Amino acid sequence: MTVNVGVLGARGRMGATVVKAVEGAGDMKVVAALDAGDDFAALAEAEVVVDFTHPDAVMDNLKYLVAHDIHAVVGTTGFSEERLAELRGLLEPKPSLGVLIAPNFALGAVLAMRFAAQAAKFYASAEIIELHHNRKADAPSGTAAHTARMIAAARAEAGVAPGPDATTSELDGARGASVEDVRVHSVRLPGLVAHEEILFGGEGETLTIRHDSLDRTSFMPGVLLGVRTVLTRPGLTVGLENVLDL
Numbered sequence: 001m002t003v004n005v006g007v008l009g010a011r012g013r014m015g016a017t018v019v020k021a022v023e024g025a026g027d028m029k030v031v032a033a034l035d036a037g038d039d040f041a042a043l044a045e046a047e048v049v050v051d052f053t054h055p056d057a058v059m060d061n062l063k064y065l066v067a068h069d070i071h072a073v074v075g076t077t078g079f080s081e082e083r084l085a086e087l088r089g090l091l092e093p094k095p096s097l098g099v100l101i102a103p104n105f106a107l108g109a110v111l112a113m114r115f116a117a118q119a120a121k122f123y124a125s126a127e128i129i130e131l132h133h134n135r136k137a138d139a140p141s142g143t144a145a146h147t148a149r150m151i152a153a154a155r156a157e158a159g160v161a162p163g164p165d166a167t168t169s170e171l172d173g174a175r176g177a178s179v180e181d182v183r184v185h186s187v188r189l190p191g192l193v194a195h196e197e198i199l200f201g202g203e204g205e206t207l208t209i210r211h212d213s214l215d216r217t218s219f220m221p222g223v224l225l226g227v228r229t230v231l232t233r234p235g236l237t238v239g240l241e242n243v244l245d246l
């Protein structure tokens, strides 16, 4: 069976890579490759749409897809709890429709997040440094925010309080952003693709977990897995860790 795939953001860095990856896969084909301003009516044949667009555009795109009974695989970042709740509401009357949102489709990034959640039970002090190319629209990265939330959830489950921080005087921003009590520092430089370090500190030791995406092809096996999976996974799934057999 061949899955008919639509791509939104097809002229962007990720969308163009997705079009190539879908075209190169034996079990799916691109039926529409659209970008901003294109007519979404061209998605009529699509069973699954892959969205790599912009945090400001993705909710309207998803509203269109759900209304037209099209499954969605979403790599676009910028999902707050409020947005996820709104999406769950939209999906409620559509029990067979699937939406998969993953802040990072690279296998190593998913594993790094999982390892960080494991480590969080043993180290009260954790900070994240995420490093990306300088054309990225959002900060902190969706991956870093997701990692911070996973660390916070692991802390809550294990009854671990965030470690002490004696800073009393600081220049605005010097300690990064706080996501659920985890400090996140964002670096933007040309030459980078997508990188994340999760640092843990304990008595006389530190542990650093690092992942590097050196090319956007690193995200493609995860995206293709998402396309194959979302057809038989109704409802909202957040995070590729829920799809992979980890």
Ligand SMILES: NC(=O)c1ccc[n+]([C@@H]2O[C@H](COP(=O)([O-])OP(=O)(O)OC[C@H]3O[C@@H](n4cnc5c(N)ncnc54)[C@H](O)[C@@H]3O)[C@@H](O)[C@H]2O)c1
Pocket: 008, 009, 010, 011, 012, 013, 014, 015, 034, 035, 036, 037, 052, 053, 054, 055, 057, 058, 061, 074, 075, 076, 077, 078, 102, 103, 104, 105, 106, 138, 142, 219
């Ligand atoms: N989940 C992951 O693994 C992963 C990996 C890389 C990037 N991302 C995220 O994907 C998003 C896109 O990243 P990028 O580097 O490809 O950006 P980009 O700017 O290169 O591409 C985005 C494209 O989307 C288009 N677009 C904007 N609004 C649109 C709309 N309403 N409909 C159709 N197309 C629209 C733009 O014109 C542009 O061509 C960002 O949110 C980024 O953080 C996620």
Ligand SMILES: O=C(O)C1=N[C@H](C(=O)O)CCC1
Pocket: 077, 103, 104, 132, 136, 137, 140, 141, 142, 143, 144, 193, 194
């Ligand atoms: O290049 C980007 O933009 C990326 N965005 C995602 C994020 O915000 O976590 C994933 C990595 C690449």
